[in-house]
Amino acid sequence: MDVQAIIGECLQLWRDPYPHLARLRPAGEKPVAVFCSYTPEEILHAAGLTPVRLMGAVRTITYADAHLQSYCCSLARTDLDMALAGELDYLEGAVFVQTCDTMMRLSDIWRRNTEFPFHGDMVLPIRMGEETSLPFLVEEVRRFRHSVEEFTGETIWDDALEESIHIYNRNRRLADRLYKLRATHPGVIDGLSATACLAAGFWMRREKHNELLHELLEGLDTGKSQADGRTPLLVSGSVCTTPDLMELLLELGADVVDDDLCSGHRYFDNYVDEADSPEEALAGRMWGRVNCPAKHQCIEDRVEHLLRQVQDSGAAGVVFYLQSFCEPHLFDVPYLRERLQDELEVPSLVLESELQSFSRGQMRTRLQAFIETISGI
Numbered sequence: 001m002d003v004q005a006i007i008g009e010c011l012q013l014w015r016d017p018y019p020h021l022a023r024l025r026p027a028g029e030k031p032v033a034v035f036c037s038y039t040p041e042e043i044l045h046a047a048g049l050t051p052v053r054l055m056g057a058v059r060t061i062t063y064a065d066a067h068l069q070s071y072c073c074s075l076a077r078t079d080l081d082m083a084l085a086g087e088l089d090y091l092e093g094a095v096f097v098q099t100c101d102t103m104m105r106l107s108d109i110w111r112r113n114t115e116f117p118f119h120g121d122m123v124l125p126i127r128m129g130e131e132t133s134l135p136f137l138v139e140e141v142r143r144f145r146h147s148v149e150e151f152t153g154e155t156i157w158d159d160a161l162e163e164s165i166h167i168y169n170r171n172r173r174l175a176d177r178l179y180k181l182r183a184t185h186p187g188v189i190d191g192l193s194a195t196a197c198l199a200a201g202f203w204m205r206r207e208k209h210n211e212l213l214h215e216l217l218e219g220l221d222t223g224k225s226q227a228d229g230r231t232p233l234l235v236s237g238s239v240c241t242t243p244d245l246m247e248l249l250l251e252l253g254a255d256v257v258d259d260d261l262c263s264g265h266r267y268f269d270n271y272v273d274e275a276d277s278p279e280e281a282l283a284g285r286m287w288g289r290v291n292c293p294a295k296h297q298c299i300e301d302r303v304e305h306l307l308r309q310v311q312d313s314g315a316a317g318v319v320f321y322l323q324s325f326c327e328p329h330l331f332d333v334p335y336l337r338e339r340l341q342d343e344l345e346v347p348s349l350v351l352e353s354e355l356q357s358f359s360r361g362q363m364r365t366r367l368q369a370f371i372e373t374i375s376g377i
Contacts, residue, residue, distance in 0.1 A: 003219040006212060007193045010200035014243050017203045018087070021052055025090045029205070033094035035079070035103060037262040038124060038292070040141055040282045042272070045206060046156050046164040047148045049092060053202035054079045055241045055263065067109045068102075073323045074354045075239060076106045083114050093118025093151075095144075099294040100328055118151045120144060128287055128295045137283040145279065161278040167206045172268040174213040175201075179265060181217075182257045183313050185225035191256025192246035195264060199240075202263070228255075231371050234315035236260035236306060236336070237322045238292075238329055241353070245321055248364050254371050258313035260306055261321075266290055293328040302332060303339045310346055317374045318348040319367070347374060 001009075013020055024031045029050045034041065041051040056078040063084035064077045082088050093116040096107035111119050122144050125133035149156055178194050197216055201209035231254040235245065240263055246256055259265050270289035273281045290305050310318060318340055322329045333350055340346045349370040351363060 001215065003216060006216050006219070007196060010196040010212075011193075011243060013203060014196045014199045017052075018057070018082075020203055021088075022090050024050060024052070030092045031090065032092045032118060032120075033079075033088070034097075035075075035094070035106075036097040036099055036292075037267045038097045038099065038286055039095050039122065040144060040286070041206075042161060042164040042168050042278075042282060043141075043145050043148055043156065044095070045167070046160040047152050047154070049148070049152075050205055051095075052091075053263070054082075054088075054094075055202070055239050057082060058242065067113065068106070071325050072102045072105075073325050075241070075323055076102045080106060080109065083110065083116075091116055093120065095120035095122065097122040098124060099292055100326075118148075120147055120151075124286070124295065126295065128291050129301075134283065134287050137287050138280055141279045141283045141286075158278055162274070164206075165272045165274060165278060165281065167210065169271050169274065171201065171206050171210050171213070172271055174210060174217065175268040177217055178213060179258065181220065181222070182255075185222045187226045187228045188220050188222055188224065190250060191259075192243060192250055195240065195246060195256065195259070196243060198267070199263060229253075230255040231317070231374055232257040232313065232315050233317050233319055233371075234258050234260065234310055234313055235264075235319045235321050237320055238326055239263045239323065240321060244360055245319075245351075245353075245363070248360070248367055249319075249371075252364070252368050252371050253375075254367075257315055258309050260290075260309060262292060265309075266292070293332045303336060306336060307339065307343060310340065310344060316346065317370065318346060319370070320348060320350045322350065322352050324352045324354040 021031060030048065031052045032044055032049045033054045034051045035054055039051065044051045056075040059078055059081065061077055061081050064081035068077050068080060094110060096103060098104045098121065107121055123140055125136050127133050145156055175198050178197060181188050182191060182194060197213065200212065233249065233254050233256055235256050236259065238261065240261055249256060270285050272285045276284065320333050337348045340348055349366065351366065
């Protein structure tokens, strides 16, 4: 398959993954929904299950409003709505990581109002990255492993888990190579295409995604690298649920050269130490990675990480792309914007998106004004 065919397939999957997910079970796979990049997917993979990420859908809420308030984020509301409507019945179940208040409550609501065979929970310590929290996290990974074993009725052997860790680490290395190409070889692949090829892995076995990324990287012609004159931007936030934002940026003469998204760079950030025992290694990766704003971390750590990303990528501006009512991210934004401006003189724009009332026209107007300001038009 040539490069454009791979990119086209990944874009189609990103726009609407659900028909593809419905075909996994007839093909012999056992899909389990995950909602968060902190999920230790390697454990599910080693048990013969296929982790698939739910990232909401642009739809009118029919059932979920009876269970979740309208000020809860649209990701939780639309995912729950699909489950209650019977549109996700092909799933074996779901795994909930207790990060924000909405996801903690969604777990309880999902358990009481759906009939999926498997329901998993991961409880993370509030203060990630501190020495006192690591032993707790190791025990939580161990507990989650046992819950998966109880569901499948089979032991997850260490060698199987080590193999899954190796497969996922290779996926992270391939994703890292793909992302770095945008800065080291401008014009070889745009942000929309790179992000689509990463996102496609959320809905397939990691072995298949590794093959796809390897074929893509081998097919890209890095010898034709040249600046294309687009305004380089970095996108920061939680989840980029659809390609609309990056498609609009390309239309307006800009491109995403890096991101700080939990469905992007933060998803593959940090490797699992393959020299350590599997449970300690999985816990260590979660504990040592760049934190989600829903977890406590010194604000300086997040600022320094974002400033480095902007400098390394050469981004001329930052777009904070947030889900409406996502308080953990919204709380951080004022300070992040201030430091970007004071230390790097990099301007930023805050966009909020809600899947029930998505307005492409309004987003286009604001992005166009922002890009023109950076370009001095």
